[in-house]
Each structure stands twice: as C-alpha cells, then as structure tokens.
Amino acid sequence: MAFNSRKRMALDVFPSDCWELVISKLLDNEEEERKHYLETLSLVSKQLLSVTNTFVYSFKLFNNIPSSSLPILIISRIFNRFPNLTSLDLSTYRGRYADDLNELISRIPPRSFSCLTSLNLSNNPIIPASGLRSILKNNNTSSRLTSLICSNVGCLKFTDITFIADSFPFLQHLDISFPGGGGGLSHLSHQVKDYNNALNLLSQKLSKLRTVDFSGNFYINDSSFLQLCINCEFLQEVLMPDCPFITHAGIAEAIHHRPTLNSFYVTDLKKAIHEPEKVNFVDSITSLKRLTCLDLSFSCINDLLLQSIALEALPLTKLVLQGCYNYTYNGISCLLSKSPSLQHLDLQLANFLNDEFLIPLCAFLAGLVSINVSGCRNLALEALPLTKHVLQGCYNYTYNGISCLLSKSPSLQHLDLQLANFLNDEFLIPLCAFLAGLVSINVSGCRNLGNSSFFSLLSNCPLLADIRMESTSIGIGPTPLDLDLAVYPQVNKIRHLKFDCIPQAKLFWIDFKVCGLEHLDLQLANFLNDEFLIPLCGFLAGLVSINVSGCRNLGNSSFFSLLSNCPLLADIRMESTSIGIGPTPLDLDLAVYLNKIRHLKFDCIPQAKLFWIDFKVCGLEVLNLSHSRIDDKNLDDISKICPRLLQLDLEHCCDVTEKGVRLAVENCTRLREINFQCCLKVSTDTVSRMIFSRPSLRKITAPPHFRLRHCDSKLLSERCLVFLGFCKCSG
Template sequence: MAPSSSSSSSSSNCSFLQPHLPDECWESVFKHLNHPHHLEPLSLVARRFFSLTNRIRTHLTISDHILPHLPALLRRFTNLTSIKLTPDINADIDALLSQIASFDLPSLHSLDISNQRTFPSHGLRHFSKKFPTLKSLNCSRTQPDLVLISECFPNLEEINVSYTYPSSVTDLHVKALASGLKKLRKVDLSGSYICGDSSFFTFCQNWVFLEALVVRGNGFLSEIGIANAIRQRPQLRSLAVRMGNVKLELIHALVSLKDLTCLDLSYSSISDEALCAIEEGGLRFTELSLQNCLEYGYSGISCLLRKCKYLQYLDLQGTQFLNDECVIELSLLLGNLNVVKLSGNENLTDLSLFTIMRNCPLITEIRMDSTSVGKLKLEGDCLVVNSHLKFLYLAHNKWLDDGSVTMLASVCPNLEMIDLTYCRKVSKGAIDVLRRCCKIQHMDLAHLGCDLPLFQFQFRVNFEVPILFVLNLSRCRISDEELSLISKSCYRLKELNLDYCDKITENGIKQVVKNCKQLRMISLYGCEKVCSDVVAWMIFARPSLRKIGAPPQFHFADDGQQDLFLRRGCFVAL
C-alpha cells in the first residue's frame, strides 16, 4: 500500500535528503537489487520511491497466499512482463486467467502454467484476447491443447511442452505446432509424446527462426532422425539432447551448425573419438554439459577443451575418471570460465578446488557436492585469494571440517552463497564464513555438525551479519539461546528454515520474530517443542510474514482462521 498521509512529513524530510537524480537514474540503481523483496523497504521511504519500485517490478509468482491480494497487486505492478502460477495453487485456473486478463498489463509477454492438474482451455482463450502477442508459454507436465495454443498465441517465440501428454496425438496437432507457431526461437520438447522422427523433422523445417532446442528423453526419436532434423536449422545456437549412444551421424550434423555455442549431452554415451570429431569441427562453445555421460575419458574431454578458449560454463558432474591431476591440466585451458560443476566425483579433493580458483580467475560459481574436498589440508602457495567467486556448493562432503571451511572463508572474501548441507563435521567454520565474508546473503547449513559430539557443536553468532537474507538450519542442534543470538546478529533475515530443530521452543521463535523485522518465511516442520499458539502470534506480531511452515501441533481451528491469516497476507502450510 502507498505511504499514508500521516507519514507525509517524514516523506518530505526523506525527499529533501534524496539526491536530485532523474527517475531513470533511480530506476537503474533499484534494478541492481538482487531480489524483489529488497524493494519493499525502499517503497516506504517516499511516494516517489513507491512509484518507482512499482514500475520496475516485472515478475509475479501467484500462489495461494497472495490470491486474496491479487487484484491490488495487478493494479499496483502495471509493468509486469511475466506471470507464473505455482503448481499447488488452490484455485480455478480458468477463472484465475480470466481475472488476470481483466487488468491492464501492456508489457506482459510470458506465462507459466506448468504442472497444473488441468489444462485451462477456457481461461487461455479469454487470456489470449487481452494478450494476443504473448511471446513465452510454459505448459510443461500438463495435457495441452496444441491446436488451441497455436490459434490463440500465434506470436509465441518460446514454448515449453516438455513431458506433456496430450489426450491424442494426430497430424492436426503436429501441423498446429509446426505451422501455427512460425515465430518460435526457443523450444523444449523433452519427453513429449508429440515428437517422433517425422514430426520432429516437420518442426525443424517450419521453425525458421529456431535458435535453441531441447529434446531430452524422447524415446520416439532416433539419432538419424535428430541429425536430419537439425540440419534444417543451421542457425541453431543451443542444443540439448540425450542419446543412448552418440554416433558419428549426429556428430556430423552437430559440426554443421557453425553458430552452435551451447551443447548439452547430459546422460548420453559418447566416445573419445566423437568428442575429438566435434573438436575438429571448429565449434566455439561458451557452454558445455557432459553431466553423467558414459564411455568417454580424459583424452576425449581434453581434446575438445583445447579448442574451447571462450568456454564460460562447464558441467562435468558424475565424471568418474576425473581426478586432481586431470582438473589441474584442464584448468589451464579454461581461463574464461565463470561456472564449473564437478559434483559427484569422489576423486576430487581440495587440490582441484583451489586449482580452479587460481587458474580460472573469472570463476563465479563452483559446485563440488559429494566430492572429497576437505581430505587434503592445503596451505602456502596452493592458496590464492579469489575475489570473483560468489557461489560455492559443497554439500555432502564427508571430509570437510571447521579448519577447511575457515580456510575457504579466508580466500573467498566476496562469497554471497555457500551450501554446506550434510557437512556433518562443520559448525564453527560456518561462523567464520559469516565473520569473514561480509557479502554473504544465503547459507544452507542443514544437518550442520551432526557427526560432532554435542559438547563440540556450537553455532553462536555474536557479531553483525547485515545482509544475510536466507538461512537454512534444518535438523541442526541449535538451542533457543543460539537462535536468539542468530536473530540479533542476522536481523535482516527474510527466510529461515528450522525444520526438525528439536531443541527449540516458542521462546526462541518469538525472539526471531521480534528481531527480524523483514522476515517473510519461516519453516517449523517437525519442531516438536514449538507450541501451536505461536503461529497466530507470529502473523499478528510480524506483518512482513508471507509463509509459515507450521509445527506439528498446529491445526486450523476452522476455515475462518485460515481465511483470516490469508487476509493478513500470510499462508500457513501444514
């Protein structure tokens, strides 16, 4: 809601203190904020900021807890470009789409209705009359009416019909998708029953603007069928395909796509000879994914990467032949790498992690879940500070301990997110991350320190952590006292997960609600010692709350109580 008249004097004072910048400058500043939730405090500063933050909100996810407020939100955020319906939404989807169509949203061009129980044919017809120029539609895991889609939205440029099961598949459906949607640039047909060799060839013939194509898990497609079809679209830039065995027929088709920069062959079988054949084709990849691929080895991947000087994204998860020596040699070829994923490779240790940080100076994200990071204790010349690294995923590393995590915190000063889920020997090390990484915003610490004796486990934060917004402490052995200290230090928390923290009570929860004035979500599933009365108290004590995962003892007194909570803007999930 807009600032009230009673706050006009304070708004005037704030306006007086604001630099006299044009609205365009303020908009540019606000757009750099990482999450829409960060705009709320700004919207309360002054009427001018309220208006600006309304204008720059472009995405809206509609779930149960915002349904009562939907009309107000659609009137407020008139520059929305995309709307998504959550899969478990408890609403008549046809009526909901008709309701959205009654509002003036001139910039809306993307709709996500994936994972819905029924396909909203009536609602989409009504929706299309208001938004005939819709550019993106996601109806994954539904039973879509392809004829209706092609009739209602002929201007679509992106469509996701993956894992769809139309009630019938006929030539009419294929023709509708192929000829009725001639502007398509990005298509996901993974697991779709509408896609056999003949229909896929027809699609590629007709989609003359196609640039990105995903066809994973299509049992009706053969390698020759895919090869023949993609040759019809030499301008393809991105291709994701899963094959039981990638043979030369497909390789020859791939190398004919001279604009191809993104290739995903995850869960396929591909030989070293095939990878070298791709390298000989001279393709200049920026993204490459071989996650859980079989048959190839180090000679094949090293041969391919020697020509990938511009590679920015590399996924080699589940590549069992990889070891530290391989990663050391490959990293020398990857000077422009931004993201690397190496999870599920048990032969990789700290040496691989620190080598990537040293040899790939532009790296921003490293995923090494379920590896052997922590097994080697490195020091000296092996440790190099990397100021670019922002996202570090180290879940399920059984060797990782406090010393290893503290060492990482010392060389990654600009971390924004770290995942230490199931790192069962870590407790104080996580606190060192909070202390040393002043930009940390998201920490996942589920099952933290579960292998430590109780007297060794400690999670006492007694210093300010001003921009930590998301914290997962599920199944941690924290007490009310520790939780109170966390809430005082991490007072800007927006999301807190305390599932199955069996030592905490409502006293600790009340301290969190009291200290964290921007809290939007708190989850208390399995918290046996938290009484049910605290749910209603939280909703009325902290108006910012939007979702509560209720403790086991909680049950709605009646339907009226649930409606009351929703009117207060908070959804309570049992």
C-alpha cells in the same frame, strides 16, 4: 531509546505527499527492483505502508487457502488497501460457489473500479455480470476499462456479450476465447440468431477495439467478422483460430473493409478454394500493407498466396504455416526471399521439406530468432544453424550419429549429452575438434569420461565457460605437467565447474596458478578434506559460490580458509560436513569475514553450538540450519547477529520451541520466509503471532499439526502464504 523515538517522530511528521514525491524518484527501475523497493519501504512505518500502497498499480489474486475459511468480505479489503490499481487479475481466483465471483466484484469500491483499465476474468465458471452491473450502477463515472480478458470461461452466454457491449465503451482489447461447452451454443436457430445479434451489437458499440481474440468460438461466422471489420475503424489484430464457420470468402470480404490490420490469425481453412474465391482471398491478404504477423495453421493454402505476399513485400516478422498443405518449396522460397524482417518462422509438418530445400532457404533468414520445423521427417538437424543441442537422457543413438551432427553444427554454443553411456575419452576427444565455439557443456553421468576428455575440451574450446562433469571418472587418467598448463589460457575464462562424486584422493587441477572460477560444485567428493581444500583456496580469489555438501571431512579450517582467500564469496553450501569441528579464529579476526556472505547452508550440523555466532558483523540473507541441534538460545544469538535475514530454514531442528522461533522473528526485521517444518515443539498458535509481529513475512512452512483458525484468516489473506509441511519424525 530516546534517539529511536525522535527518529520515529520525524518520520511521522513528514507529509505523505512529500513521501510520494521522494518514492516516485526511486521507482524508475526494472519491475522486480520496483517491487523490492516498495516492499522494503512498506516495512518502515504505517505511514510509509500507506504511501507505498498508492504506488501498486497491478494485482493478481491467488486464493491459496479454502474459500470456506476465507470470507469474501476479507478478500475484498484488498481493494481498499490499493486505491490506485489499474490492472486486476482474477484468473486464478477460485470461489466456493459459482456466484462468489459476483459478490467479490460487487465489493470493489467504485473509486477503485473507475481507475481500472485492465481486468482479467479468465478460467472462471461464468462472466460476473451481476457483480459488474452492481458496481457500475454505484459508480457515477463510466468505466475506463480498455482491456477485458475472459478466456476459458465455463459458459459464455449471448447476454454476457450484450452486457460487455453496453458496459465498456472504451474497450481496446477484448478476449472471449475458448468458452466452455462451445460457448453455450446449440443448434437451435433462435439461439444462433441471438448470438449473431449480440456480436453485431458488440462491434457497433465497441468501435475503439484494436485487438480481438475469438479463438475457439463456434458462434463467430462470416457475418459477425464482417460487421467487426466495418465498425471498428482502429482494429489492428484479429485472432480467430478454431472458428469452424469462418470461410475464405468471408475473410476476403471482411478484410477489404479493414486494410489497416497488422496481425491476423486464422486456422483450419480446409476447403479447397475455387478460382473466384482464390483470387479474392489472395487479394484481401495482400491488401494488408502493414501486416507483420500471419498465422494460417492447418489451412489449405497454395503457392499463389505465398508468391503474391512476396510481390507486395509485406513487412512480415512472424509467419506460422504449421500443418498447412497444398503449397510447395517454390512458394515458401519466394516468400522468404522477400521477407528480410522475418524473425519467427513455423513450418511444422511441411512434408516436402528436406535438407536440399532448407539449406538454400537459410540464406534468407539472417534475422531469424526462432524456427520450428517439427514433424518435417525428411529434414536432418544438420541443415539448421543450431546453437544449442540438448540430448539429456536420450538413448538408442551412437557415436556415429552424434559425430555427424556435431560436424555439421559450426554455430553450436551449448551441448548437453547427459547420461550418454557410450561416451568415453576415446570418443569425446575427436568430437572436441567440432566444438570450437562451445560456451557450455554438460556430460554428467557419462561415467567413462576422465581427465583426457577434460583437457581435450580445454585445448579445443577457447570460449568454454561452463563445464559440468558430475558422476564421471574425472580425476582418472594423465594430467599435464605444471609447465604445460600454461597452454590452456582459456582456464581463465572458466566460470562454472561441477565435479561432484569425485572418487579420487587428489584434484588434478588444483595447481592451476591462474583461475577466474566463479562457481565451484564438489558435492560428495568424499576424499576432500581440510588438507586438500585449504591450498586450493589460494587459487580461487574470484569465487562467488561453492558447494561442498556431503564432503564429511571438511571442517572449520576449510570454512575460514574460503572466507579469508575468497573476498567475493557470497554463497557457501556445506551441508552434511564436519563444519563446527576444529579451531576458529579470534573474535578480532572474525569481523573481517562475513560482511559479504549472503547465503549459508549448514544443515545436519551435529554440534549443539554454532562456532560463528560470535561474529559481530553479518549481512546474511539466506540461512539454512535444517537438521541441526541448535536450541532456542543458539537461535536467539544467531538472529541477533543476522538481523538482515530474508530466509531462515529450521526444518527438523527438534530442540527449537516456539520461544526460539518468536525471538528469531522479532530480531530479523526483514524476514520474508521461515520454515519450521517438523519442529514438533513449536505450538500451533505461533503462526498467527508471527504474522502479527513481523509484517514482512510472505511465506511460512508450518508443522503438519498446525491447523488454520478462523481468526487467522484475515492475516493470511492480507499478507502471507502458509504451507503445511510433511514430517516422518514422531517426536
């Protein structure tokens, strides 16, 4: 006790600025790792919680419970907790009233708002102009906002556009796409004029704009686009799909004033271009020497445009011509031959395209990452260099069709033929000859496939690492002799095997002397018992995860055989088995087993006492004990020897009361998720106590009789998601 007290004092006297320096050195990692480090450190002490909060720069608010139970005053305290936020996303916030967003915005501390560079207000009914105006008025320094996203706002008024222009002079990215109700625009001429004036003011005052998204706006026209290109000298990307008042002539005039554009998106230019307009439009597009992304979806284009772009050798990496018409193979062929940097191509609904045309085009697409040719009815899949076929659950096709497709797919790496009922050994064996490059295959539900298909895959697919044959006839049919197994060296490369519902009383492949298997799934293999699994464990030294749920004849002997033979094993799932029945090693032996196990799933254990609670060392992070007959004492013992638990599932543990849950939460100092759905002996006030005593909690699944109290609102808003479970039991 004295030692712990001294440690706590040492932490408290260490200056916060020193902690900031130390923590900053730990955060040069991936985003997910960064979050993990911050959350872990925040649990150590109040001082570290305060320090780590200063390293949170982005925040997205999820309003996960009714706003009537969660006052805005409580939500707004978030901004005091994270003083250095630079990015705030309120796109999923749902207030009870339309004006709630204004009130929430107005409560952001001026210092915090002055640090914001990105604000997302999408999907809200209004632009919270009064809330923003209030906070700007109280802020001595001007806003640093460089990105404002207001997509899908219920009603965007011209006064909102004027407010944005006047209030955020440093904006570089602006998104006011798809306003509801046509952006509030009617056919009244004075309203049209008001919107035009507001947009002209926007382009004059926001001269630093680099990216604008006006998609789906009825009030954008040629004049406003021209003013944008004239006034915004740094403009690089313009998105204007579904803007009906934009024309070829308007685009041509505007683009000539801004040749530095590198991304241009415009759609539905349906009117045929007259000769003078045609020349101007083509010249304007080809003047964009830095153009990398071009989207002209559902527009009337021609070969002259495509050939002119090719002659200028524009550095295109993305080209979208979805639904475009009036162009031919000659135009697209010329363009692709001069676009060596192209990575993304969309030619949907190009009706002229067939195999004869596409195959030579593929010679120009060496750097292609994605292609979309949906709706090209004259095109067969065999013309494409596909690496993945997914035909799960498809019907009305036969062996002849799949055979033709696979014979023309030399680059194929991933194949999914689940539920192909016609497929049997006789059909699959010849198909294997086309699958030399295959890495993974899923033929689950093909009930007529047996041993012959499995060994044919092994002998023909040297790169195969993932085989899934659930609900098949695997185990039926001839198997090679032990001596012959040596001809399958690729067995060493198999990492994933999934063979659930095997009806046979013996696994044909357990004699493999060499196996690099990492993941094994034998769910519902009813024949499997300790006698069969124990010798198999000797060949699974590299196993990382195993699932034998539903194998009711497996008990303690199998469990400990896995632990002793598989040193890398980290995930064991033995739901609905006989785990707990049979001998267990002595205490002295147990200490060597569970150090590396991170996930255990043992639900439906009929025994009232878990056989492994005497383990002295345990690094478990995820434990599922649902539907088990454990009581408060068992749960207390488990939580004491598993203090590192992150997730604990106690669903339907009907003998557990609030006392057991409280002790588990106290003992598991890192606990993030707990499920005590259908634990009807747990009282309703347990949730608030848990959140208060264990600040690491992020998710609680409570019994259906739990009701949120007003005094719990603050705790829930600041820390934890609470879900109400559904339960069929009556007591």
